[in-house]
Amino acid sequence: MAFAMHINLERCTGCNNCVVACPVNALELYTVDPVTKDKIYSVRDGKAIVLDVNNELCAGCGVCVEACPYNVIRLVGPWETNRAPAQGVGAHH
Amino acid sequence: MAMSNLFPKFSRTREGVKVVMEQRLLKQTNHLILDSETCTGCGICVDACPEEAISLGLVGAVRRGAVSTVDDAPVSIDAEKCSYCGVCVIMCPFSALNLEIDGEEKLPILEKEGFPEYDMVTEIDEEKCVRCTICDEICPREAIDRDVPLFEGADDEGLLRQNALTAKTEFVVDDEKCNYCGICGALCPAIDVKHKPFTAETGTVDGEVIWDEDLCDACKVCVEACPEEAITVERTVESKKLPGTVTIVQEDCCTCTWCSQNCPEEAITVEKIFEGDITFNAENCPSGCSTCVEVCPCNAIYLPTPKPAKDLKRELEPVIAVNKDFCMLCGACVNACPGEDIIILRRTGIRVKGKETDLFKTIKAKLLSPRTSQVREDQNKAGEVQLKALETA
Numbered sequence: 001m002a003f004a005m006h007i008n009l010e011r012c013t014g015c016n017n018c019v020v021a022c023p024v025n026a027l028e029l030y031t032v033d034p035v036t037k038d039k040i041y042s043v044r045d046g047k048a049i050v051l052d053v054n055n056e057l058c059a060g061c062g063v064c065v066e067a068c069p070y071n072v073i074r075l076v077g078p079w080e081t082n083r084a085p086a087q088g089v090g091a092h093h
Numbered sequence: 094m095a096m097s098n099l100f101p102k103f104s105r106t107r108e109g110v111k112v113v114m115e116q117r118l119l120k121q122t123n124h125l126i127l128d129s130e131t132c133t134g135c136g137i138c139v140d141a142c143p144e145e146a147i148s149l150g151l152v153g154a155v156r157r158g159a160v161s162t163v164d165d166a167p168v169s170i171d172a173e174k175c176s177y178c179g180v181c182v183i184m185c186p187f188s189a190l191n192l193e194i195d196g197e198e199k200l201p202i203l204e205k206e207g208f209p210e211y212d213m214v215t216e217i218d219e220e221k222c223v224r225c226t227i228c229d230e231i232c233p234r235e236a237i238d239r240d241v242p243l244f245e246g247a248d249d250e251g252l253l254r255q256n257a258l259t260a261k262t263e264f265v266v267d268d269e270k271c272n273y274c275g276i277c278g279a280l281c282p283a284i285d286v287k288h289k290p291f292t293a294e295t296g297t298v299d300g301e302v303i304w305d306e307d308l309c310d311a312c313k314v315c316v317e318a319c320p321e322e323a324i325t326v327e328r329t330v331e332s333k334k335l336p337g338t339v340t341i342v343q344e345d346c347c348t349c350t351w352c353s354q355n356c357p358e359e360a361i362t363v364e365k366i367f368e369g370d371i372t373f374n375a376e377n378c379p380s381g382c383s384t385c386v387e388v389c390p391c392n393a394i395y396l397p398t399p400k401p402a403k404d405l406k407r408e409l410e411p412v413i414a415v416n417k418d419f420c421m422l423c424g425a426c427v428n429a430c431p432g433e434d435i436i437i438l439r440r441t442g443i444r445v446k447g448k449e450t451d452l453f454k455t456i457k458a459k460l461l462s463p464r465t466s467q468v469r470e471d472q473n474k475a476g477e478v479q480l481k482a483l484e485t486a
Contacts, residue, residue, distance in 0.1 A: 023382035024431045024468055057468060059431030060151040060478070061384040062159030077151040077165040077476060 005058065006074040013070060021067035024057045105172040110162045114172035123177035124193040127166055129155065131189040133390040134167030135423035136478075138181035138190065140459040143452060146174035147181065149478035153384040153429035167428075169476075178202055180456070183210055186366060186423060187234070187390065188344045209447030213348065214364035215341040221360035224335035228352035228361060233392040236345035237352065241337030255310035259332040262311050263325070264304040270323035273300040277315040277324060283308035284315060349391035349419045367422040368442035369461075375411030377435045385413065385426035385436065393419035394426060428478050430466040437483065439463040 019025075065073045102117040114125040134152030152167045154160040179192040179200045191198055202208045217228075229239040243251040255262075278286035288300040311328035341352070346363070353361040373394075386394045397410045413435075415426075427436045440461050445453070463483040471479060 021381070022431075023379050023384070057431075059384075059429070059466070059468075060154050061382060061429060061431045062151070062154030062157050063382050063384065063431075065154060065159035066157065075151060075154045075160050077154070077160065077169070 005064075006076055008072045008074075011070050012072045015069065017067045017069060018064035018073060021063045023061065023063060024059060103172040105170070107163070112166055112170070114170050114175055114177075116172065116175065116177050122195055124196075125170060125172075125175055125177055125181075126191045126193065127168065127170060128189045128191075129162040129166035131187055132167045133187055133189070133423065133425045134388060134428050135186065135390070135425040136168070136428045137184050137186065137423065137460065138168060141180050141184040141456045142175075143178060143180060143456075144174050144176050146171045146176075148476075149428050150476065152425060152478060153388055153431070156425075156429065157384065157387040167425075180208060180452070183208055184456070186211065186347045186421070203447075206448055207450055207452065209445035209449055209453055211366045212364075212444040212446040213343055213346065213366060214362055215343045215346045215348070216362045217339055217341060218360040218362075219338065221358045222339050222356075223333070223358055223360075224337055224339055225357065227355055227357065228339065228341075231351045231355055233349060233351060233390060234345050234347055236342045236347070237339060238342050239337070239339045241335055241339065253308070253310070256307065257335055258330050260311075260328055260330045262306055262309050262328040264306070264309060265325045266302045266304075267321075267323045267325075270321040271302065271319075272321060273298050273302070274320060276318050276320065277302065280318055281309075281315055283310075347390060347421055347423070349393065349421050351392065351419055354418060364444065365421055366444050367440050368444070369422050369438070369440035371415055371417065371420050371422060371426075371439070372437040373411070373413055373415050374435050374437070375413050378413045378432060380412035382431060383413075384429045384431065388425045388429040389420075390423060390425060391419050391421050393417075393421075424464070427464060427466050427480060431468070432466060433468040433481070434465050437463065437465045439483075 060075060060077065062075055065075055100117060100119045102115075104115045106113050106115070110129045112127040112129060114127070116123040134149065134156055136149050136152075139147045139149055147168055147170050150167060150169045151160055151165055155162060155165055155167050177192060177194075179202050182190045182192045182200060183203060192200060194201070203210065224239070224241045226239065229237040244254050244257055245251045246254065273286055273288060275286045275288075277284045283305045285303040285305075286300060287303060288298065291298070309326075311326055313326050316322075316324045316326050341361070341363070348363055348365045350363045350365065353363040383396065386396060394413065394415050396412070397414050400410055422438060422440050424438050427438050430436050443457055443460065449457075464480045465483060467479060467481040
């Protein structure tokens with residue numbers, strides 16, 4: 001369903017609650033090893049974290065938003081046209 | 094916004110929880126208003142829209158409060174594609190949509206008999222109803238209008254309880270026995286013992302006992318307390334019915350039948366607007382998500398209570414279940430479910446009154462197609478829920 005997820009990377013601590021909570025395993029927490037380009041789970045000063053959303057799996061159920069202890073996740077629907085995901089279409093005027 | 098003086102002009106704006114789709118024509122302005130809070134994400138409007146102008150959005154997230162109803166809604170309507178025909182307004186079982194033409198609520202398609210309406214049966218038998226609080230409290234949509242005065246039990250400033258029923262109380266003081274000692278008057282606000290002035294001429298006590306029927310609740314403390322046993326109190330109830338009426342607000346009712354199934358007097362008749370079946374394949378559900386439970390507008394889905402180990406008998410209880418008695422087959426759960434092949438919805442009929450026009454028949458065919466949710470979706474249709482159509486059995 002590819003709903004846009006906005007994650008405040010500065011406040012994400014890599015606690016993994018959202019990954020565990022997601023019913024369809026649409027979330028994955030990883031950073032990319034610069035040499036091997038493998039995905040590795042690591043938290044470094046908040047900058048090496050990349051919280052990826054497997055867009056075609058996200059159903060917009062909101063369980064991750066509720067699971068996050070730090071309110072770092074914001075789920076964005078078709079209403080917010082200006083902030084639609086880059087590759088997505090979103091709704092339009 | 095384009096700087097153009099050409100009509101028609103379209104816009105979509107938010108006023109709190111309401112989303113307003115506007116179409117301004119040269120001589121008329123049409124508004125389609127969606128209430129994001131009332132909208133349940135059932136998606137019936139999506140199937141009903143003849144212009145396919147409505148799409149399903151964050152059903153689960155909005156309904157469970159992860160996204161505020163001020164920021165988004167379970168459905169999204171394209172103000173330009175919309176033809177402002179009003180079919181979605183008629184088909185929405187929750188009355189979440191409204192059509193206004195030049196500021197006035199209207200449905201020309203109904204007036205011109207271009208579309209039927211739901212044949213809703215939502216009756217409370219006034220004779221059988223005892224004005225209890227059950228339907229009002231049990232209704233998941235707050236669709237009951239319990240217009241009964243508040244008594245002391247419900248409100249500190251409520252009416253006195255002895256006046257709730259039609260009753261006759263008799264308070265008799267035996268003049269031979271009563272010595273105007275004043276105890277009954279001192280105890281109870283309903284009794285006043287008035288003494289005649291004490292004059293040395295008689296040197297005795299004389300007076301009268303005045304009783305206020307409106308304040309008396311026949312508690313009989315005066316009877317018990319009177320040292321001369323001079324008082325008799327008898328109360329006869331003439332009618333046990335509480336004042337007021339209880340009615341179903343048809344506009345808000347979604348025909349879940351919680352009320353009619355639980356009314357202790359069997360005073361309520363409700364007929365569901367959809368016929369069909371819903372199946373929960375709990376073995377496919379990863380569980381722990383509970384989105385369907387939170388989304389269901391009829392409080393029909395639940396997480397079965399875990400049984401103690403000794404009662405399991407080698408069979409685990411299902412992780413998710415639906416009480417089909419209360420399911421109105423709206424489909425919100427299917428739209429919200431992040432999984433696949435878990436919830437299967439098969440509507441087989443719609444109860445309507447009025448002529449079933451060709452437009453209605455096309456829409457009915459869409460609504461009657463069996464469906465379930467799917468996990469992987471087309472990334473080109475970002476921001477939209479997609480469902481999986483199943484073969485009609």
